[in-house]
Each structure stands twice: as structure tokens, then as C-alpha cells.
Amino acid sequence: MEIEQIEILDFLKRHSPFRELPADLLEQVACSIDIGYFKAGSEILRFNEPLHAFHLIRSGAVETFRRNGELYNRLSEGGFFAEQGLLRGGKVRFPASALEDTLIYLIPDRMFLQLFDESEFFADYVEVGYRERRKSSKAREQASADLLGATVSTLLGRVPISIGSHASVRQAAQLMSEQNVSALLILHHGDETAPDGTLAGIITDKDMRARLIAPGLDSEIPVTDIMSADPATIDHQRYIFEAMALMLRYNLHHLPVLMRGKTVGIIAISDIIRYESQNSLYVVSSIFRQQTVAELQSVVPDVHACFLRMVNEDANSQMIGSAMAAIGRSFKQRLLELAEAELGPAPVPYCFLALGSMARDEQLIFTDQDNALILDNRFDPALHGSYFEKLASFVCDGLAACGYTYCTGKVMATNPQWRQPLRVWQQYFKTWMEQATAERLLHSSIFFDIDGVWGQTQWAEQLQAQVSKQARHQPLFLASMARNALQRTPPLGFFKDFVMEQDGKQNNSLNIKRRGTAPFSDLIRIYALAVGSDANNSLNRLKDIIDAGVLPKGRGEDLRDAFEVIALTRIRHQAEVLRQGREPDNNVLPEQLSEFERKHLKEAFQVLSNAQSFLKFHFKA
Template sequence: MQAELIEIRNHLAQHSPFDDMAEDTLDQVVSQIEVAYYRAGSTITELGDLSTHLYYIRSGAVEIYRRSGELYNRLSEGDIFGQFGLMMNKTVRFPTKALEDSLLYLIPAAVFQQLWETDESFADYVEIEDRTRLRTAVSRREKGNELMTARVTRLISRPPVTAPTTIRLQEAARIMTEEGVSSLVLMDESGDKPTMAGIITDRDLRTRALTEALPSETPIRDIMSTGLITIHSRAFIFEAMLLMLHNNVHHLPVLDRDEPRGVISLADVIKYETQSSLFLVGNIFHQQTVKGLKAISKDVRHSFVRMVNEDANSHMIGSAMAGIGRSFTQRLLELGEEKFGPPPVPYCFMALGSMARDEQLVVTDQDNAMILDDRFEPELHDGYFLSLARFVCDGLAACGYRYCTGDIMATNEKWRQPLRVWKDCFSDWIDNPKAEALLNSNIFFDLDGIHGDTQMAEELKALIAGKASQSQRFLAYLARNALNRTPPLGFFRTFVMEEDGKQNNTINLKRRGTAPISDLIRIHALACGSRAQNSFERLQAIGETRLLPEGSVENLRDALEFIAIVRIRHQALAIEDGREPDNNVRPEDLSPFERNHLKDAFQVVSNAQKFLRYRYQAPVGRSLG
């Protein structure tokens, strides 16, 4: 092959849809390519012209127009155009002009037709647009992970062992021993139809019966667990894993039409969940000292890398990492209460930010706060809560969760307040959206009560959901603030790089990728009164309304998933290479597949921000935040 053709072949092989093409097929394509040069401003194709070629941009930039003359898209190096005319009526459907001096490779219609009919990957690519390609890329990952596609019924090996709530402790232990099970589902038989009332596990027998030396005649209803966390039989294994992580439960009843079909245990899921994040959570609660917690904290990164290598999606990984971080916090609070004694008044320890959203990764700091009972008296009680907060935050830092540089931690007196004060703060931030109020809203409106009287956190969620949805002024200012963080996509779909010292010529996938999406999703969720915290769950709530145009929710979900997974892979590779992980990637380190679909994802974010300004009539001018 001539040197010129080799150069053409090498360039095509870096971009879709040619990067997955068989070598012999690609050689045949290259051998029939024509090369054309267009000066800036010149017409390439006109509406109604005969479609004769598929165009590939070697260099320069091209503008695509609708029939009305309205600008439709801008394309740059590695992009193709002209396929729709070749597939439809053999005439040009979208006129094109050279925006810059452009060098194009022209693939004859006959070659295109042959590829379209014989190469399935090529046909899939040219038949769908950017956002549909992004959906295909995301769904391909989901289908490749068994945790995402296998239902919980696969883990059920036998029907549940049940007993009435009227039995005694000794009888419950005998049934569990004879049946060889670690849990017993207890049924209320007082009504017309038996209903599930609770569960007793071998762990309960040890901690609630043997440790307390309870008599064998103790009614089982006195020690059974009620208010059960359950899962539907059609749920997936990954959903069971997330439920166990989030609620720190070891047994999960599986229901079918409200009747127990089986019980899956921690051990059942671990057999499938080879990343062992659930095993790590169990190990956390066995530690008796901060030193012990610190010793096992190194396993967090190992678990993260294993999940990435098993092709888990970003929701699974983010939820698992948040579950692990939440477990470290909960165990530190338990140890703190053992050290300092029981709290003088009830309290709730809140996680904020990515941990509250179940979107935490390995590059993270700690954001937390305390809600105190309204009977709290600073001079009598604050010494205890300050000591507890310091113990927990220092312990988290020892386990790899950095101190918050903005001091958003329970050690800060400002973020250790009675419930009534928190309610006043949240109301004031919504009623008076000044700079500091908007900043605080972005941080504190992602919250999750993880220890203590968590109902206090639920009251704050209810206040936010009810009040923010009624304040168009607040939403408008919050939207304007969100528009400050734009995706790193330039005028010609080229990447816009960071220009800050050692991170120069990189893309920050958190600050310019996942964070802008999280911001705009939060605003839409607030507008529809959702209490959901996770971005994917917020999108589901938004999708149940008519808040966004058709298809927007799916596009945002795919964009968030793809940007997040590229960020996750980048961090996992750094850990495997012995480097400190971060959020900054260099485009040249990405595969052509990742570069192309990142552009698609960033374009979705850009379009969503335009709609955000329109939807909330975000005031123009300098941001308050």
C-alpha cells in the first residue's frame, strides 16, 4: 500500500465507525477513497443534489444546515456526514458548507452501500444519531455485566422457612437448626390471610438472645426485626446489593405479590458480587478500633478496581463506594458513643454531597453535619457532640476520606445545629437566594441521615421538596449558578482544556462533566418536588412528569453514565499503575471510542443547559454564586 493510502488508513482507523472494521474491509475502503479540498465559506453539498459520497473530515470544520437554512450541527476532524441522503432517497437532505479550510475523504456511494448491507457495526453507526449512539454505547456495557441482567430469583435456592409470631425463642432456634437456615420469616396469622410481620436471623439470636441471656420461653415477637427492607422478585441482583449496602442488612426477603418467595443473604450476593464490597462492609462493622478501620481502609481501592474490571456501571460503583464510606462513618459513630457515652439528646448524623447521592468514588473528601434535637442546650450538650464530631472526622481522615477544605463538617459549630435552626436555614436559603445561600443549597440539598434519629433528615428533605418547588425565583437563581460550569466542548466540537498549572491540557471530568449534570438534575428534581437524592433516581422522578422535552431524561441518563464511567476507569487505571487517582484526563490517553462518545455526552449536557436557562428564565448577568 502506498504511503499516502497508509496515512489515510491510519487516520480512519482512529475514528468510528472505522475503528472496529475488519482490516481487509478497511483496506478496500481506503483503496477507493477520493480526496477533496474546500476553502472556508464554500458549499460542499446543496439541498436536492444527488448524493454521491459519504464524507469524512480529515481536517477543518463543516456546518450542517436544515432545509429551512437553520444551523443543525458543526462537525470537525473524524466526523462523517452525507449518510442520510445515501440511505434515504439518494439526494442531499442536509446542505453543508466548509466553515474552515477543510480536507475531506470522499467514500463512493457504491462502497457505502456495500458496507451498509454487509457490516452490522457500520450500519448501526450510520443509521443513528449522536444521542442514540450514546445510548447504544451505554446499553452495551449494561448487557455485559451479570449483576445488571440477573434477577434476584437466581439466588433463591429454596422457599422461605416460616413460623408464626406466637412461637417462643427455643422453638425458633430449633426450626432454624433443623432446616439449616440462617433466617426465619415470622408470619402474623391473626387475620384472614397470613402476612409477613418480621424476621429473626442467627445474628439476632446471638446479639439479642444469648448475649442478654434471655429465657428460652421468650416470645419471638419480642426480639424479631420489624419494618423489614424487602425486594421484589423481578428486581436485579445489583439492586439487592445496593439495598444491602445502603441499609446494612444481611438478609433480604424477596416478595412476589406481597408474599415471601425466599430470603437472600449476604453470602448469596457475595458469590456473585466478586468485587466483595459487601464483604468489606461486613468487615468494617467487626472492627473495634480506629486503628482497625484504618488497616482495612486500603481494601476500598481494591474493591473499586475489581468492580471497574468487572464492568459494573457507575450507579453500582458509586452506590457501593458510598455504602462503604457510610459504613466507616456509622462504625466510627458507634465507637464514639462507646467512648463518650450515650448522647445527652437525640441527634442525626448527616452525609452530604456525593455520599448522600450514592455517587462517591475514591477521590473524595468528607462533607457531613449534625442535626440535634430541639432540646439541645449548647452549654450543657455541645461538649459531647463536638468531641464525637472530632472523633468521627479524624477517624474518616485516617481511613482516607480527606478533611473538607471548605470546612463543611460536623466539627464546625455552624453545621452542628438543632432541627429548628436547620429548618430556618433551609427556608432562608430558598427565600433569599444570595451568593452564600446558593452555595449552601448546592451542598446541603444533597443530604442523607445515616445514624441516629434519621427522621430528622427526612423532615429536612420534606421541607426542601415542598418549599423549593414553589419558589420560581430560587430555582431561577439556582439555574443561573448551574450555568457557570459548562461542559468542555468548543465551538467545533473540540475539547476545551484546563489551563491551571500541572493540570494544563487536561479535562476535569468532575468539574466540567459529572458536576454540571448533577447540578441541573438537582434543579429539575427540586422543581418537581422529588425527595430523591441519587441523580439517576432523580431522573426517574423527573421522567414521571412533563418537565423536560421527550427523550431528554434518557439522554441525560446516558450522558451521566458515560462521563462517569470514563472518569471511573481513569481513576482505576491510575490505582493499578501505582499513581494517585484524580479527575483530570488527557484526551490523547482516551480511546477513539471514548473521545467520540464523550463529545456526544458533552453535547447532551450543553443542550440541557440551554433548556435550563429557557425553562427557569435564569436571569442574565453575573452569577450570585
């Protein structure tokens, strides 16, 4: 057998129903296989077309569909499809597409039918077992709420395969082939910059194709020349949803897992796909496949479905907020790609910013857009102004088309005030902190929730570092921020009854954002600035605040629980409105809440009210 066929044989030996076959029959299968490669988003099988092979997934992820376009199944490494068509006339019954870059082993129809005739186990597994696995798949979907609470360690399988940073690309490729892996960890070896055995980078099949083969480089170059250096990592005790959010945010296909600083495994998108059907990873993948703004609009129903699924499965507010924020970032990133394709490359570097709830990973289904542009200090309005004006308009108009309404306060990159060189932004923040007044900060607090989503994102990090370093030493600034935060109070009357909105269209309702989650975010932000926290998310900020000991004992935990009650009330309200086919909003009608919900909501608002009183005292506001 040739080396490639030996590799195929080793793969078959690890997966049912092949590993149960006699050795001689298994070798026949390995020698008969052809290999197909399909790019992410490409069509693999089309309904009713002639079918000539049984499809076995070597790496990647595949979706199969019913003829009406409804999703039928989602498969990853070791999964197979097309057996139904081969057994019923040799025509495709379930169309298939590649969810990510995918390698497929194609077993000829004659070989498949021979296996079906000669191996009772193979026949039962494929024909009967498949139906049973579909049933268990649906059961897993019902249990996915539990899986959302599982830790990353539950996804780990084999020991990670690694190689030293001194190795060549050829050696790395040989090891990946021998071990049948699509990703390889690169560990420091003989480097002065880091201890031996620590993580230096990661290399994948995709890196081999894009960074070695496509440019025509010599395979004897150091593996460090084509690896992704200092990759994002996650601790084994973190939750699966956090790994998912990290992979969404940075469009990662592989994520190294650490235990006490040591790499103990790698998880891939396909690992998470096994746990999460109709997932936000799929939505993000779909966003990046769209070629026009109109096509991006067509993804909006999938976003709504993803939101409803997470609510139905009792995901907490942090899970939902981070997933929706990742989807929102993906819309921005794809729109910027399309804008640059239409307008040409940017004349000077820039960073596109997300502000507010998206930057905090607290975005929901009903939200406006808050964004800005940091431009390179070489920016010349006469030479470059027109380009960035068009870029901002393209993105903001595209976001509006996809359901992210224009900001009524015009905090958008289309506003020249928020489309400035880095030095101007640095001066903005310096002035806000050193020459603070409540009036000056009234419409600027949103800029203290900032996240770079495209381009020179390190500029956003520089601004965050500037704020983290300086804000805690500016008592007038903190007092002014606190004074503004106290303008939005919880909707409780003297006798602890709800105080309803009386603004015309939304009479006798509670604006759960304006009177609940927003003042909570404002309050937490101020304490976070005071303790020098560099976190963006409110709950992560609250952890830093609790650790700093600036609140009375137990008060931070009360704030955390109260925030969750109010946030989930808002989330469930938006989900219910969405189910009814109406436009989501933030206006909750108390009479539509149960007595239990009303009681806990009042208690949560009371915690907020008490916290605002302490805020006023603490910062002398």
C-alpha cells in the same frame, strides 16, 4: 438418635459428598460430629497447628488463606475445609477465619479417614473434585460481570419458611430447627394493623441469641417481642448489586424477597458471596472489625482493590457509586462507634449526615468529605457543645486518615454552622427555599443531597420531606438554584473542541468532575426538586423527572446515557491512575483517550450543554 443428631443427619443428606454415602455410614458420621461456633472475624484455624477435624459449614461464611496471608477461598453453607491438612500430616495448611457468625460441624479425623478409606466417591470428591471446583470457582470469578447484571430471583432456592405473628418464640425456634433455616419470616395473623399473610418481621439465629437467651427471657413470649419488625425488602426483579447495596447500607445478613408484594424467598450474605469474590461486602465486614483509626487505615488498600475489581468487570457507574458510598458510610459508622467508646454516650441524641456524592450513592475513590450533625432540640451549647465538637473532630480526622480529604469549603461537622439542633436545620431549609438568592444558595446546594448514616436518621428523612413538599412551590428558589448550576459549563469550545483547564498544575486537562458529572448532578437535582422527587441518586431522580414529563420527549433518556458516558470516563481515569500507583484525581488528558472515547465524550458534553440551555429557559434563570 437424639434430636440434634437427626438434624445433623438431615443436613448431611442435602450436601455432597455426604448424601451419596450409604445410610449406615452416614448415621455414623452424624453421631460422631461435634459443633463449633465462631463469631464474625474470629480465627478458626492457624497455620501449622495440629488438626483434628474435617470442617463442614452449617451456616455462616468462612475465608481460607495461603500462608502468606493471600485469600485462597471463600466458603458458605455446605462448604468444607481442612481436608488438605488431614491428608498431609494432620497440620493446618490453610488458615481460616469466620467472615460472619458461623456454625461448623466438626467431623473427627478418624471418622474422616474412615470415610476416605471406605467410600471411593467421598475420596474422589474431596481430593480430586476439590481441585476441579477451585478451577470452576476461578471461572465464575471471570464471569462475575454477568452475575452483577443478574436479578435477585437467580439467588432464590427453597420456598421461604414462615410462621404467624401469634406464635411463641419456642414455636419459632422449633420450626427453624425442623426446617434447618437460620432465618424465619413472621407474617401478620389476626392483626388489626395489616392483612393476614403479609410480612410483619423477620427473626434469625442471631436474634435468638441476642434478644432471648442473653437477656434470659422466657421462650413462651410472642415471637413479635424479639423479631425485627418491618424489615427492609427487595423485589425479585431487582439486580443482585442492588440487594448487595441494601445489605451493605443497613448491615443486614438476611433480606426478604418480594414478588407482587408477596414474600417469595430470603437471600443471605452467603448467597451473594457465592457470586462475588473480593467483594464490597467483605470490605464493609472488615471495616466493622477494626478497633482503632490506624487499623481502619489498613483497610484502604482493600477499598482500592474493590474499586479496581468493579471497573475491570465493567460494572456501571451506579453499581460502583453505590458500593463506594456504602463503604464510605461504613467508615463513618465505625468511626462514630469508636468515638462513642472513647468519649462515652452522647449527652443528647443526634444524627450524623452524609452530604453530596455519598448521599447520592455516587461516590468514587477520589473524594473529599462532606458531612454535618443534627442535634436534639434539647441541645445546650454550654452543657453539650464540647462533647459534639470532640465527636466531630474524631470522625472527620479519622475520615481524612482513611483517604477522605477535608472539605475545602468546610462543609463538615467540625464547623459549628453545620452542627446544629433540628429546629435550626429546619429554619435553614425554610430560609433557603423561601428567601432564595443565588448568592445565599451558592454554597448550600450540597445540603439538598442529604442522608442520615447514624443515630436519629429519621431527622434526615424529615428534612427531605420538608424539601420535597415545599421546593416545587418556590419558583424563585428553583430559578436561583438554576442560575448557580449554569456557572459550571461543559468544556466545549465554539467549534465543539475541548476547552482545557488552565489553572497551573492541571494545564491542558479536562476536570471531568467540575465540568461534567457535577453540572449534570446540579441540573438533575433542580428538576428533581421541581417535580417533588424524594430520590437522592441522580439516575433515580432522572427516572422521576422522565415520568413527570417535564422534559421534551427523549431528552431524559439522552441525559441518562450522556451522564453514564461522562461518569464512566471519570471512573476509568481514576482506576488507571490508581493502577499506576499515583494519587487519583479528576483530570483527564484527552490525548490519552481513544478517538472513539473522545467522540462519545464530546457528544455527551453537547447533550449537557443543550440541557443547560433548556434549564435556563425552563426556570427563567
